[in-house]
Amino acid sequence: MDKANLRKISDYEWEVPKDGDMNVPVRIFASKSLLGDMDEKVREQAANVACLPGIQKASLAMPDAHWGYGFPIGGVGAFDPDEGGVICMGGIGFDISCGVRMMKTGLYRDDVRPRVENLIQTLFKTVPAGLGSKGKVRLGIEGIDEVLRGGARWAVEQGYGRDEDLRFIEERGVVEGADPANVSVKAKQRQFREVGTLGSGNHYLEIQYVDEIYDEKAAKALGLEKESVVVAIHCGSRALGHQIGTDYLKELYVASKKYNIPIKDRELVCAPINSPEGKKYFSAVMAGINCALANRQVIAHLVREGFKKVFPGADIEMLYDISHNTCKVEEHVIDGEKRTLYVHRKGSTRAFGPGRKELPREYRDMGQPVLIGGTMGTYSFILAGTETGLEKTFGSACHGAGRAMSRKKAKKTWYGERVLKELSRRGIVVKAHSYAGVAEEAPGAYKDVSEVVDTVHNAGLAKKVVRVRPMAVVKG
């Protein structure tokens, strides 16, 4: 991105001043080098978001930002319903509530290493993944409606997991305001056999170990030590979420015209939060979030079953579960005044600072655990939310490494087989459903996750707690 016309706020924060139709400025969080490599489209898309009605403070882009649909991926926008604020399709996307769940195994790297091949092979068989895979849970319309109302709580009630798991999920596993009546029959039918499936693309299941601790106190609160083995699950709301997106793309296109909302990009179709269309979409999005939470809960249960086969004594405990494609109703302080806002995070993780009532008591002093999925070959990170983050970004941080290369180019650059060999040479076992998928997700196709995370840390949006390295991966 060209630095011309950008106002430097700090080494890690840049502003596109309010101009033309923009209601607020754009703030981009990036180191000098990340900014240099960042797509011009990020500035353009974030500026388009700044033109939407009712947006508060600034349209934000995280350090992993790249070109998205309407919003940049890594984009955050908060809207006030009382100021004509909108709920916007582009700020949520097609994979509603896609997110990361991490679980602790109580095992250490040396315990797992000798049996890692067996473990990943077992999980590969236990957790359905890849295009066309079907889950073990079979539901009808009524069953799906219960999923949409009950989220992860539904899953626990069905025997997938423990009550205790729910405390470590945002909103304790179920969001309010979901109305299954506003989700189409098609969307529900597509989900009949998709609950508990991982999907494909950038979705994965990883066995990781802690290789670096930055904050001993917070790591202790998380129950992690050096070499502790954890499991990470990255997936979302599956076909149901995709269909909600598809259905409402058209409905909101009509609504944007009806309410004369001046959108700069068709992908920013939206409706006023307080309009019938906006309320309807919101209730469908909440249903989509519950679907994703239920999905990750069922997968967590399958992971426990798989682990038990290889490590019969292992107790798999929840660490935390975050979503990074959402719109959530949250209280934030603006100019000293408490306001209720609809915060859109598209490829951005909620990162609430210490003390927020939303956090489980174990984490209330450290701040919200922010789970950052890196790439197969490098690292993932756990950070903790901060007070500064609450002030600057409505308590939001990055969500991953962020793509640096298109899928098409990645496929031209790497062969799936060779990527797997190279990873295996580095001690990382990968079980994949598609070679093309592996090439598209090759580690080199992403930005340097360490630099992204350092930028979040240095900008004060969240602070580094631990770094983890992959030992074995299931790719969808």
Next chain:
Amino acid sequence: MGEGYETFEHEADMGIRGSGETLEEAFENGARAMFSIMLDLVGVEPEEKVEISCSAPDRETLFVEWLNELLTQASLREMVFSDFKIESLEKDSLRGYAYGERLDKKKHRLKVEVKAATYSMLKVYKNEKYVAQCVVDV
């Protein structure tokens, strides 16, 4: 890529483009481009015919609607499609067919799932040929 259809680069996802002598052909080839991201089209037998009909406010959004309806039907029927035929195409609605067979993980060379067709870089136009394109979310 096959004749009349191709994919193009988008930083995070993938663009699809269909072209042809008629608008119908461009839409059909657009569908081929999208399914070529999901699997090798060679190797899919056009055993079953599925009727597709959809509507949208205008011609460009109709292209996205057509693609999304194909994804929906493929997912609902657990099928893969490799051939497409549009019977009637109005300004705001269309009717046509998709041909394919039941998805078989052993038989078909599957690649990655397409979540949805989007309004990103959506264009339907005519130069020498008719062209229909958009970005799909992978």
